[in-house]
Amino acid sequence: MKGFILRDSVLPVYIQLKNILKSEIQAGLYDVTLPSERKLAEKYHVNIHTLRKALAELEREGMIIKRRGQVTAVVLKEATFRDYASELLSFTEEMQRRGLKPWSRVLQFERILPDLEVQRMLSLNPGEEVVVLKRVRYGNDKPFNLGISFLPYKLVPDIFSFDFSQESLHYVLRSHYGIDLVMAEELFEPVMPTLEEVELLNLPPMMPLMLMKGVIYSSKGIPVEYFSLKFRGDEARFSVRVFRNSY
Amino acid sequence: MKGFILRDSVLPVYIQLKNILKSEIQAGLYDVTLPSERKLAEKYHVNIHTLRKALAELEREGMIIKRRGQVTAVVLKEATFRDYASELLSFTEEMQRRGLKPWSRVLQFERILPDLEVQRMLSLNPGEEVVVLKRVRYGNDKPFNLGISFLPYKLVPDIFSFDFSQESLHYVLRSHYGIDLVMAEELFEPVMPTLEEVELLNLPPMMPLMLMKGVIYSSKGIPVEYFSLKFRGDEARFSVRVFRNSY
DNA sequence: GAGTGGTCTAGACCACTGG
DNA sequence: CAGTGGTCTAGACCACTCC
Numbered sequence: 001m002k003g004f005i006l007r008d009s010v011l012p013v014y015i016q017l018k019n020i021l022k023s024e025i026q027a028g029l030y031d032v033t034l035p036s037e038r039k040l041a042e043k044y045h046v047n048i049h050t051l052r053k054a055l056a057e058l059e060r061e062g063m064i065i066k067r068r069g070q071v072t073a074v075v076l077k078e079a080t081f082r083d084y085a086s087e088l089l090s091f092t093e094e095m096q097r098r099g100l101k102p103w104s105r106v107l108q109f110e111r112i113l114p115d116l117e118v119q120r121m122l123s124l125n126p127g128e129e130v131v132v133l134k135r136v137r138y139g140n141d142k143p144f145n146l147g148i149s150f151l152p153y154k155l156v157p158d159i160f161s162f163d164f165s166q167e168s169l170h171y172v173l174r175s176h177y178g179i180d181l182v183m184a185e186e187l188f189e190p191v192m193p194t195l196e197e198v199e200l201l202n203l204p205p206m207m208p209l210m211l212m213k214g215v216i217y218s219s220k221g222i223p224v225e226y227f228s229l230k231f232r233g234d235e236a237r238f239s240v241r242v243f244r245n246s247y
Numbered sequence: 248m249k250g251f252i253l254r255d256s257v258l259p260v261y262i263q264l265k266n267i268l269k270s271e272i273q274a275g276l277y278d279v280t281l282p283s284e285r286k287l288a289e290k291y292h293v294n295i296h297t298l299r300k301a302l303a304e305l306e307r308e309g310m311i312i313k314r315r316g317q318v319t320a321v322v323l324k325e326a327t328f329r330d331y332a333s334e335l336l337s338f339t340e341e342m343q344r345r346g347l348k349p350w351s352r353v354l355q356f357e358r359i360l361p362d363l364e365v366q367r368m369l370s371l372n373p374g375e376e377v378v379v380l381k382r383v384r385y386g387n388d389k390p391f392n393l394g395i396s397f398l399p400y401k402l403v404p405d406i407f408s409f410d411f412s413q414e415s416l417h418y419v420l421r422s423h424y425g426i427d428l429v430m431a432e433e434l435f436e437p438v439m440p441t442l443e444e445v446e447l448l449n450l451p452p453m454m455p456l457m458l459m460k461g462v463i464y465s466s467k468g469i470p471v472e473y474f475s476l477k478f479r480g481d482e483a484r485f486s487v488r489v490f491r492n493s494y
Numbered sequence: 495g496a497g498t499g500g501t502c503t504a505g506a507c508c509a510c511t512g513g
Numbered sequence: 514c515a516g517t518g519g520t521c522t523a524g525a526c527c528a529c530t531c532c
């Protein structure tokens with residue numbers, strides 16, 4: 001990974017190339033603009049289409065900006081906001097990334113008939129049951145959020161054999177049920193806490209919450225989980241990068 | 248646009264193809280899975296790489312999910328959340344899209360020396376001045392948000408000749424200064440309003456705000472605007488789609 | 495093993511930007 | 514008008530999934 005591309009690596013060439021270019025940009029090798037695509041392709045002995053795929057990745061990450069007819073601009077050497085989190089991660093992974101020990105207090109875990117909103121979000125037929133799992137999630141000793149998850153019961157028949165005060169829901173879905181969660185639609189909204197939430201999350205007065213709710217889909221395109229997460233406002237900073245669409 | 252691809256359209260083939268496939272999916276032509284890439288390419292008489300580019304667009308929009316070795320899954324016929332807004336749009340464009348008349352009340356518009364945060368976000372040298380523009384933005388008669396923008400003065404020398412109670416800042420930047428805004432880093436956080444904000448936005452009691460702040464970059468990769476927007480909580484629903492990264 | 499999507503190469507041509 | 518990035522085609526081979 002010192003600037004050489006391994007043709008028989010498990011990583012595709014364009015990903016290796018992306019990483020190389022990223023570290024070169026961060027090292028200050030290219031300051032305001034990048035060399036042309038043709039020159040870069042020649043330099044790294046790859047086809048121009050492979051090079052272009054690497055640049056497309058960098059652009060998606062917001063590191064460079066390409067425009068037709070112009071040299072491509074170098075924008076960022078690193079993310080402006082630290083809490084960059086526009087990636088689908090389980091709470092467990094999020095905590096591990098921050099070096100905190102994740103665990104949960106389970107408040108509710110049972111089979112119920114869902115209300116209409118949950119039914120619609122999970123594309124369920126009337127009468128189909130869901131599993132509801134309500135937890136306060138902790139990192140080390142600090143409460144991070146209050147989460148409610150709904151899953152179609154038919155997808156997770158023997159789920160009550162797991163202890164979700166310790167286990168990761170997403171990990172169980174993958175390892176035990178073979179369900180890969182790959183995409184989520186999320187909606188953010190600021191809300192005031194209820195009295196119950198003030199207590200559960202140990203909130204100071206006048207602290208608003210960030211409500212994040214949405215649907216998570218498996219690799220087969222099936223809606224697997226409808227969730228609602230409430231975070232302490234001062235701990236909940238979500239950042240994204242957005243682009244102007246041309247077409 | 249009835250299912251035929253025009254080879255001499257201004258729109259690239261892969262965009263036309265994306266639109267065709269989208270409308271076919273929404274019409275229910277493909278229900279759970281799509282035909283294979285080879286078959287689709289043959290059906291529309293395009294090269295498989297062009298077809299793949301169209302599918303990549305649909306996947307980015309969250310409409311389908313592709314996995315190696317599997318047929319590609321159809322996920323959504325339409326967005327689950329209506330307020331889908333992960334696109335860089337000016338307030339004026341946002342209002343026009345909703346059919347509302349945008350205008351502003353300008354509260355502050357002057358040259359100042361920025362504080363350290365603004366200086367850092369805009370990559371300014373000490374002593375460089377910025378223009379600050381503080382406005383309450385309205386759609387028809389309703390206040391939508393309170394916005395503060397900071398721009399490097401050197402980029403917009405004669406900006407005080409414009410009246411930003413009517414004009415769109417982003418439009419002036421593009422048409423008068425030739426500055427194309429193409430990318431933004433944004434951060435979201437729930438906050439409680441100050442007394443001033445309660446009054447300016449005509450807020451009911453205990454209504455939290457969504458704070459959205461960030462930096463907007465031009466096509467040359469230059470940070471052009473640092474902004475802070477505060478929205479009424481019940482009017483501020485931001486939605487995104489996130490994916491699991493493989494590499 | 496048949497079929498799927500993923501990667502890489504090769505080359506042609508186009509559209510746009512800038513001096 | 515030279516140089517840039519964008520699009521489209523052609524074909525080979527690989528990695529993975531599912532039966």
